[in-house]
Amino acid sequence: MAQHQVNYTQSGGLPVALTTVDKILNWGRSNSVWALTYGLACCAIEMMASGASRYDFDRFGTIFRASPRQADLMIVAGTLTKKHAEFIRRLYDQMTEPKWVISMGSCANTGGMFNTYATVQGVDRVIPVDLYLPGCAPRPETLQYAVMLLQQKIRRESANKSQKPKRLV
Amino acid sequence: MQQTNKLRPFFENLEFERDDNHMVINFGPQHPSAHGQLRLILELDGEQVVRAVPDIGYLHRGMEKMAENMIYNEFLPTTDRMDYIAATANNYGFALAVERLIGLEVPRRAQVIRTMLLELNRIISHLFWLATHALDVGAMSVFLYCFREREFAMDLMEDYCGARLTHSAVRIGGVPLDLPEGWLGALAKFVNELPSNIKDYEDLLTENRIWRMRLEGVGVVPPEMARSWGCTGIMLRGSGIEYDIRKEEPYELYDELEFDIPVTDTCDSYGRYKLYMEEMRQSVRIIQQLIAMYDDTPPELMAHAPQYISAPKEDIMTQNYSLMQHFVLVTQGMRPPVGEVYVPTESPKGELGFYINSQGEPYPYRLKMRAPSFWHCGILQDLLPGTYIADIVTIIGSTNIVFGEIDR
Numbered sequence: 001m002a003q004h005q006v007n008y009t010q011s012g013g014l015p016v017a018l019t020t021v022d023k024i025l026n027w028g029r030s031n032s033v034w035a036l037t038y039g040l041a042c043c044a045i046e047m048m049a050s051g052a053s054r055y056d057f058d059r060f061g062t063i064f065r066a067s068p069r070q071a072d073l074m075i076v077a078g079t080l081t082k083k084h085a086e087f088i089r090r091l092y093d094q095m096t097e098p099k100w101v102i103s104m105g106s107c108a109n110t111g112g113m114f115n116t117y118a119t120v121q122g123v124d125r126v127i128p129v130d131l132y133l134p135g136c137a138p139r140p141e142t143l144q145y146a147v148m149l150l151q152q153k154i155r156r157e158s159a160n161k162s163q164k165p166k167r168l169v
Numbered sequence: 170m171q172q173t174n175k176l177r178p179f180f181e182n183l184e185f186e187r188d189d190n191h192m193v194i195n196f197g198p199q200h201p202s203a204h205g206q207l208r209l210i211l212e213l214d215g216e217q218v219v220r221a222v223p224d225i226g227y228l229h230r231g232m233e234k235m236a237e238n239m240i241y242n243e244f245l246p247t248t249d250r251m252d253y254i255a256a257t258a259n260n261y262g263f264a265l266a267v268e269r270l271i272g273l274e275v276p277r278r279a280q281v282i283r284t285m286l287l288e289l290n291r292i293i294s295h296l297f298w299l300a301t302h303a304l305d306v307g308a309m310s311v312f313l314y315c316f317r318e319r320e321f322a323m324d325l326m327e328d329y330c331g332a333r334l335t336h337s338a339v340r341i342g343g344v345p346l347d348l349p350e351g352w353l354g355a356l357a358k359f360v361n362e363l364p365s366n367i368k369d370y371e372d373l374l375t376e377n378r379i380w381r382m383r384l385e386g387v388g389v390v391p392p393e394m395a396r397s398w399g400c401t402g403i404m405l406r407g408s409g410i411e412y413d414i415r416k417e418e419p420y421e422l423y424d425e426l427e428f429d430i431p432v433t434d435t436c437d438s439y440g441r442y443k444l445y446m447e448e449m450r451q452s453v454r455i456i457q458q459l460i461a462m463y464d465d466t467p468p469e470l471m472a473h474a475p476q477y478i479s480a481p482k483e484d485i486m487t488q489n490y491s492l493m494q495h496f497v498l499v500t501q502g503m504r505p506p507v508g509e510v511y512v513p514t515e516s517p518k519g520e521l522g523f524y525i526n527s528q529g530e531p532y533p534y535r536l537k538m539r540a541p542s543f544w545h546c547g548i549l550q551d552l553l554p555g556t557y558i559a560d561i562v563t564i565i566g567s568t569n570i571v572f573g574e575i576d577r
Contacts, residue, residue: 037201038199039201039205040205040206040228041205041228041250041253041572041573042249042250042253042334042335042573044205045253045254045297045334046333046334048301048316049316049319049320049323052300052312052313052316052317053313053314053316053317053320054316054317054320064201066200066201078228079228079230081226081227081228081229081230081576083226083227083229084198084206084227084228087198087199091199113246113247113250114230114231114232114235116230116231116234116235117231117234118229118230118231119230119231136335137253137333137334137335139333
């Protein structure tokens with residue numbers, strides 16, 4: 001039983017917030033970006049560090065999931081080799097829409113220092129990428145900033161339409 | 170037999186669809202507990218592994234081939250990306266091999282700094298191993314605690330060389346920088362606090378019933394198996410064979426330092442876990458001795474060998490001949506004498522060796538890296554059969570493999 005009564009006409013109005021479906025869906029989506037544990041090489045260590053105690057990714061609602069079916073975001077952390085390229089595409093296709101990709105580090109962006117017969121020169125040749133992170137390896141702060149930028153991007157998008165097909169480079 | 174009209178997954182000579190009760194499953198290459206990109210093809214009888222075939226090469230970046238087209242100093246940052254958990258150990262292994270090839274004497278202060286960095290990296294690597302291994306086995310809080318301590322060590326590395334992961338802090342002929350102001354104090358504070366933190370982890374794990382059940386008697390490597398598979402490092406010492414290159418073939422300052430090599434003959438994952446904890450304590454002991462050594466060393470940091478190593482910055486800026494030599498060394502690279510060298514070092518994972526064949530050119534004719542994880546990965550095909558599927562993750566974790574090193 002409420003012991004006190006609030007007079008809504010005087011003290012601050014009714015407890016009602018007005019918003020659009022787009023905004024509230026995107027608010028939920030952008031604050032629970034679950035990432036796939038896609039550690040390939042050195043950057044994976046920094047990705048783990050950003051999930052661990054000091055940098056604490058959970059503050060952003062970003063929790064690492066081991067299954068592509070539970071993930072919204074694929075952080076490609078490390079060198080993609082030609083032998084592995086098939087699997088990254090398959091895992092990307094298994095993720096449910098809407099989905100986003102962060103390419104973490106020089107190797108994932110452009111092949112980086114490994115301009116050899118074995119490496120894919122940029123993951124954007126295989127899957128579409130939303131954000132590119134420079135650095136070798138990028139610091140955990142960089143990855144967190146990227147997730148914050150991605151959250152802004154998600155909030156700008158329309159929530160109820162299917163995603164536009166993204167361009168492969 | 171592969172039929173073109175029907176998609177049947179197959180791997181080498183392994184049929185996935187079978188008529189008997191055996192099941193073939195695919196582990197990796199993108200498994201969160203695969204420590205990178207390990208792919209295992211497992212043949213199961215119920216929950217027991219009958220056959221295990223590790224499939225590697227998913228992180229093959231062609232480093233050895235790259236080395237043949239790079240001058241020696243240019244290749245040094247590439248070695249960072251091999252065992253990326255302890256980058257300094259790789260830098261050092263490569264630098265030491267080139268130094269032996271050209272017969273350089275490294276100044277004492279550089280030796281002290283290098284040994285400090287090596288041992289600090291060993292602590293970083295072992296903490297990381299404990300964190301991931303505990304996470305794989307299911308102890309999430311140990312992961313968070315270990316990463317807390319690891320970040321202090323990473324801050325020290327960052328203060329010294331500016332990078333968290335890929336250091337390139339050890340150069341051919343010495344180290345590029347002296348220790349910054351107040352660094353030794355911070356290092357002393359870190360190593361003095363570490364033993365109490367290690368005790369915290371041990372309190373959480375050593376007598377923990379789940380931890381013991383998951384680790385004791387799991388992944389037993391008999392000494393003969395360890396020898397025949399070329400195991401080194403803790404994989405070998407966990408099987409009761411006392412072999413550490415820091416003692417057998419001392420390099421750097423290890424012959425002047427006092428430390429013990431922990432050995433156990435339990436041969437299982439639990440024994441290896443105890444060795445890792447003990448090795449961290451020994452690294453603390455080594456660093457404490459090195460801190461005392463640092464002060465009475467002369468200030469030189471790079472070896473004096475004008476033919477191979479650039480002169481100090483002041484000389485380059487003031488003396489014309491030093492500038493010319495520096496220009497030649499940067500644009501063309503040093504030309505080591507004709508010859509070949511193999512230098513093993515004790516990286517946190519085991520014997521890390523660099524073989525260099527030089528034809529007197531600025532580029533190595535052949536550079537081969539002997540990475541310990543490669544051999545520890547191969548042992549899986551003998552180690553896994555007979556174990557249960559739930560123990561696979563424990564066994565992979567306790568071998569401490571890292572894929573940048575295996576596939577190179």
